Amino acid sequence: MRGLPIAIVLAAAALALANAGRLNPYWTHVAIIAMYYGILAASWSLLAGYVGLFSLSHMAFASIGGYTSALLIQWFRLPIPLGIVAGVVMCCALGGAIGWVCLRMSGPYLAIFTLGFSEIVRITISTEDEVTAGMAGLHTHSLLASATRLPYLYVAFALLALSLLLMGLLVRSRWGLFFRAIREDEQAAAASGVAVARCRIVAFAVASGFAGLAGGFYAHYIGIMTPSVGDLDEMAKLLVMTVIGGMERLPTAVGGAFVVEFLLEWLREYGQWRLPVFGIVLLLTMRFARNGLVTPFWLQFLRLGEARVSPLSAAPTVPDKESGT
Amino acid sequence: MSWDYLLVQVTNGAVIGVIYALIAVGVTLIFSILKIVNFAHGDLYMLGGYCAYYVIEYGGVPPLAAMVVAMAALFLGAMILERLMLTPLYSDATERKDEYGLIVTFGLAYFLRNTAVIAFGPFPLKPPSFIPGVQRIGNVIVTNDRLVAGGVGVALIVGLLYFMKRTIWGQALDAVSQSRDAAAIVGINAQRFNSFAFGFGAALAAAAGALVAPIFSLAPDMGVLPNIHAYVIVILGGMGSVGGSIIAGLLLGESENLFTAFFPDPTRAFAYTNAFGVLVLMVFLIFRPQGLFGRRHLRME
Amino acid sequence: MSGRAELVRGVGLVKRFGGIVANDAVDFVVAEGDLLGLIGPNGSGKTTLINMLTGHLEPDGGDVLVRGQRMSGRPPNVYAAMGVARTFQQTQLFGRMTVLENMLVPGLARPHSTWDEVARRARRYLDFLSLSDVEQLPAKNLSGGQQKLLELGRCLMLEPAVLFLDEPFAGVHPRLRDKLLDRIRELHQGGRTFVVVDHDMESILRISRRLVVMARGSKIADGEPDAVRADQAVLAAYAGL
Numbered sequence: 001m002r003g004l005p006i007a008i009v010l011a012a013a014a015l016a017l018a019n020a021g022r023l024n025p026y027w028t029h030v031a032i033i034a035m036y037y038g039i040l041a042a043s044w045s046l047l048a049g050y051v052g053l054f055s056l057s058h059m060a061f062a063s064i065g066g067y068t069s070a071l072l073i074q075w076f077r078l079p080i081p082l083g084i085v086a087g088v089v090m091c092c093a094l095g096g097a098i099g100w101v102c103l104r105m106s107g108p109y110l111a112i113f114t115l116g117f118s119e120i121v122r123i124t125i126s127t128e129d130e131v132t133a134g135m136a137g138l139h140t141h142s143l144l145a146s147a148t149r150l151p152y153l154y155v156a157f158a159l160l161a162l163s164l165l166l167m168g169l170l171v172r173s174r175w176g177l178f179f180r181a182i183r184e185d186e187q188a189a190a191a192s193g194v195a196v197a198r199c200r201i202v203a204f205a206v207a208s209g210f211a212g213l214a215g216g217f218y219a220h221y222i223g224i225m226t227p228s229v230g231d232l233d234e235m236a237k238l239l240v241m242t243v244i245g246g247m248e249r250l251p252t253a254v255g256g257a258f259v260v261e262f263l264l265e266w267l268r269e270y271g272q273w274r275l276p277v278f279g280i281v282l283l284l285t286m287r288f289a290r291n292g293l294v295t296p297f298w299l300q301f302l303r304l305g306e307a308r309v310s311p312l313s314a315a316p317t318v319p320d321k322e323s324g325t
Numbered sequence: 326m327s328w329d330y331l332l333v334q335v336t337n338g339a340v341i342g343v344i345y346a347l348i349a350v351g352v353t354l355i356f357s358i359l360k361i362v363n364f365a366h367g368d369l370y371m372l373g374g375y376c377a378y379y380v381i382e383y384g385g386v387p388p389l390a391a392m393v394v395a396m397a398a399l400f401l402g403a404m405i406l407e408r409l410m411l412t413p414l415y416s417d418a419t420e421r422k423d424e425y426g427l428i429v430t431f432g433l434a435y436f437l438r439n440t441a442v443i444a445f446g447p448f449p450l451k452p453p454s455f456i457p458g459v460q461r462i463g464n465v466i467v468t469n470d471r472l473v474a475g476g477v478g479v480a481l482i483v484g485l486l487y488f489m490k491r492t493i494w495g496q497a498l499d500a501v502s503q504s505r506d507a508a509a510i511v512g513i514n515a516q517r518f519n520s521f522a523f524g525f526g527a528a529l530a531a532a533a534g535a536l537v538a539p540i541f542s543l544a545p546d547m548g549v550l551p552n553i554h555a556y557v558i559v560i561l562g563g564m565g566s567v568g569g570s571i572i573a574g575l576l577l578g579e580s581e582n583l584f585t586a587f588f589p590d591p592t593r594a595f596a597y598t599n600a601f602g603v604l605v606l607m608v609f610l611i612f613r614p615q616g617l618f619g620r621r622h623l624r625m626e
Numbered sequence: 627m628s629g630r631a632e633l634v635r636g637v638g639l640v641k642r643f644g645g646i647v648a649n650d651a652v653d654f655v656v657a658e659g660d661l662l663g664l665i666g667p668n669g670s671g672k673t674t675l676i677n678m679l680t681g682h683l684e685p686d687g688g689d690v691l692v693r694g695q696r697m698s699g700r701p702p703n704v705y706a707a708m709g710v711a712r713t714f715q716q717t718q719l720f721g722r723m724t725v726l727e728n729m730l731v732p733g734l735a736r737p738h739s740t741w742d743e744v745a746r747r748a749r750r751y752l753d754f755l756s757l758s759d760v761e762q763l764p765a766k767n768l769s770g771g772q773q774k775l776l777e778l779g780r781c782l783m784l785e786p787a788v789l790f791l792d793e794p795f796a797g798v799h800p801r802l803r804d805k806l807l808d809r810i811r812e813l814h815q816g817g818r819t820f821v822v823v824d825h826d827m828e829s830i831l832r833i834s835r836r837l838v839v840m841a842r843g844s845k846i847a848d849g850e851p852d853a854v855r856a857d858q859a860v861l862a863a864y865a866g867l
C-alpha cells in the first residue's frame with residue numbers, strides 16, 4: 001500500500017469514528033456486528049485465501065472462543081479481558097492441533113474434516129447443557145458497564161484494526177510469501193525449502209486465534225452465547241461475505257463482510273428472502289467475478305498513489321512485499 | 326437392556342443404513358464423474374422429501390408414486406443446476422477447480438436451505454404413511470414405513486447396480502469415471518454424463534428424502550447431518566466405489582443404532598449418535614486422508 | 627569414487643504403485659562435481675527415483691542418505707535445506723505469483739536470509755537466465771521454456787550442492803534448449819552438481835560425464851557415456867521400446 005491510499009484509509013477511519021456518535025443505536029449495533037464479521041472474514045481469508053486451506057470450522061472457533069471466555073469468567077471470576085485472552089489462547093492451541101491433524105489433507109478432504117469438527121463442537125455444546133446451558137443459551141457478563149453501544153463500537157473498531165494490522169504484517173512478511181506459495185503448489189513450496197507443515201499449523205493457529213478473539217468479543221457484547229454462533233449457517237454466511245468481497249486479500253474480505261452485513265440489515269424489510277438472494281450473489285460471483293466484487297475497487301484504490309509516477313520511470317523498486325495486500 | 330430392544334435397533338439400523346447408502350451412492354457418483362464433493366447433496370435430499378410431500382398433499386398421488394415424481398423432478402432440476410453452475414469445472418480456463426467446486430456447492434446448499442425455509446416454513450411437516458401400521462415379530466415391533474423405506478431402498482440400489490453393470494449407459498458412466506480421455510476416444514460425450522450423473526445422484530437423494538419423510542418428518546435443515554453421513558460412507562467405502570458405499574452405509578447405520586443402544590446416558594444418546602458418525606469420519610480422514618479403498622479417486626498429485 | 631564427497635546416495639530403493647514395481651532395489655550415488663545423465667524409456671522409473679532421492683516419496687524399501695545422513699521420514703524441505711534441489715517433470719511454479727516472488731520463496735526459506743540480500747541474488751540469477759524483463763509477470767504467463775528456466779532459477783536460489791532436473795528439455799524450443807544446456811554447463815563449471823533426466827540421450831550426451839540408465843524399474847547401466855552406449859543391455863532396452 002502506498003502513501004496516499006494509507007492516508008485516505010486513516011482519514012476515512014478517523015472521520016467515521018468522530019461521527020460514529022450520530023448513528024442511532026440500531027445502526028451502531030449493525031456496525032459492531034459488521035466488525036465482528038470483519039475480523040472473522042479477514043482471518044478466514046488468511047487461511048482459505050492465502051494458504052488455500054479451505055476450513056469450514058472457522059465459526060466453530062469463534063464459538064469456542066466465546067464459550068471459553070464466558071465459562072472461565074463464570075467459574076473463576078476472571079476479569080473479562082483476561083477471559084477473552086484465554087479464549088484466544090484456547091483457539092490458537094486447538095486450531096494448531098487441528099492444523100497438525102489435517103496436515104496431509106487437502107481440498108475437499110480438509111473441508112469435510114473441518115465441517116465434521118464444527119458439527120462435533122456444535123453438538124457437544126448443545127448437548128452438555130449442564131455446563132453450557134445448551135440451546136437455552138449461556139448468559140455472559142458485559143464487557144463494558146456502558147448503557148449505550150457507542151463504546152462497544154470503539155472497542156470493536158480497535159479489535160478489527162489491531163487484527164488487520166497484525167495479520168497484515170504477517171502476510172507482508174516472508175510467512176505471507178510462503179503461505180501463498182503453499183496455496184499455489186504445496187509440493188513445489190516444500191521443494192523450495194518452505195517448512196510446509198510448520199506454515200500450515202501456524203496459519204491454522206493464528207487464524208483460529210483471531211476467530212476466538214472475535215467470538216470472545218461477541219460473547220461479552222451480545223450477552224448470550226448459543227450453539228448457533230458456530231453452526232453451519234453462520235459458516236455459510238461468513239463464506240458468502242468473504243467470497244463476495246474477495247477472499248485473497250484481507251481488506252477485500254473485510255469489505256465483503258461490511259457490505260453484506262449492511263445490506264442484510266438495510267434490506268430487512270424483504271425478510272427471509274435476503275438470505276437466498278445472497279446465495280445467488282455468491283454463485284454469480286463465483287461464476288463471473290471470481291476474485292470478488294470488492295477486489296477491482298480495492299486495486300483501483302491502491303493505484304491512486306501511483307498515478308503520479310509516469311509508468312516509464314516507475315522502476316521496479318524493492319521486491320513488492322506488499323503485492324499480496 | 327433386552328434382546329428385543331437390541332433387535333429393534335438392529336432393524337432400524339439396517340433401514341437407516343440403506344437410506345444412507347442411497348444418499349452416499351449419489352455423492353459417489355457425482356464425485357467419480359464430476360470430480361467434486363457435492364456439499365449440497367443433503368439439500369437435494371431435503372428437496373426430494375418436500376417435493377414428494379407436496380405431490381401427495383396437493384396432487385393426491387399415493388406416496389410411492391410421489392417418490393417417483395420427486396425423483397424425476399430432482400433429476401431435471403439438478404441437471405439444470407449443473408448446466409448453470411458447474412460447467413466451468415470442465416473448462417481448461419478455470420483455475421483451482423477444487424476451490425470452485427467447493428464454494429459453489431457450499432453456496433448452493435446455503436441457497437437451497439434458505440429458500441426452503443421460506444418456501445416450506447421452518448416447522449416440521451409429515452406426509453402420510455406409505456402403509457399405516459406396524460409389523461410384530463415376537464416382541465419386536467417395526468413400523469411398516471420403515472420396512473417400506475428399507476425395501477424400496479434396497480430395490481433402488483439393486484436397480485442401480487444392475488444399471489451400472491448391465492446397461493450401456495451404466496458402462497459408459499463407468500468408463501467416463503475412469504478416464505475422460507479414453508471415454509472421448511471411444512466416442513462417449515463426457516459432457517452429457519456430467520449432467521446425467523449430477524441429475525442421477527440428485528434423484529437417488531430425492532428417493533431417500535421421500536422414503537424417510539413419513540419416518541422422521543421434513544425440515545429445511547434435515548439434510549445437514551445426512552450429508553455428513555454420506556461423506557463418512559463415501560470415505561469409508563473408498564471415494565468412487567459404489568459397492569463400497571453400500572456396505573459402508575449399512576455399517577454406519579448399524580453402528581450408530583448400536584451406539585445409541587449402548588450409550589450410557591439415554592438423554593444424550595440421540596445427540597451423540599450424530600456426533601458418533603462424524604467422529605468416525607474424522608478418525609478415518611486422519612488415518613486415510615484420501616479414502617480407504619480409493620480405486621479411482623482424485624487426480625494423481 | 628576418487629575421494630570426492632558423496633552428496634546423495636540411494637540404497638536398495640524400492641517403490642511400488644499397486645501392482646507396478648516402479649523402482650526395484652535401485653542403488654544410486656551422486657558425488658560432488660558429477661554431471662550425471664539419468665536416462666531410460668518412459669515409465670522406467672526415473673521420476674520415481676528422483677522423488678525418493680529428494681524426499682517427495684517415501685520409499686517402500688531402502689534408504690536415502692544425504693551427505694551420509696539417513697533421511698527416512700524427513701520432509702522435502704529438509705532435503706532442500708541440506709542442498710538438494712529439484713525441478714519437476716511437469717513444471718511446478720507458483721503460478722499466480724510474480725517471477726521475482728517465485729525466486730524469493732526459496733531464498734527467504736533459508737535461515738538468516740534478508741529481503742535485500744535475497745532480492746539481489748534473485749535479480750542476479752534472473753539476469754543469468756535472461757528473465758529480468760519479465761520479473762513482475764505472473765509465472766503462469768511465461769512460455770513453457772521460460773517456465774523451465776524459472777524453475778531452474780528457483781532451485782538456484784537454494785544455493786544447492788546438487789540439482790535434480792527432471793526432463794528439463796522436454797517440450798522446450800531448440801534455441802532455449804541450447805541456452806539451458808549452456809547454463810547447466812556453466813553452473814557445473816562453477817561447482818554445482820547435476821543429475822539431469824532425459825528420456826532420449828541426445829541432449830544429455832552433449833554435456834554429461836556419466837550416464838545412469840534405467841529400464842523397467844531397475845538400473846541397468848552406470849558409467850562413462852561411451853561405455854554405456856556400447857552396452858548390450860542398454861541397446862536392448864531402447865530397441866525393445
Ligand SMILES: Nc1ncnc2c1ncn2[C@@H]1O[C@H](COP(=O)(O)OP(=O)(O)O)[C@@H](O)[C@H]1O
Pocket residue numbers: 625643646647648666667668669670671672673674675
Ligand atoms: N503416483 C503414481 N501412482 C501410480 N503409478 C505411478 C505413480 N507414479 C509413477 N507410477 C508408475 O510407475 C512407473 C514409473 O514411472 P516414472 O517414475 O514416472 O517413470 P519415468 O519418469 O521414467 O517416465 C510407471 O509405470 C508409472 O505409471
Ligand SMILES: [Mg+2]
Pocket residue numbers: 669672673674715
Ligand atoms: Mg518421468
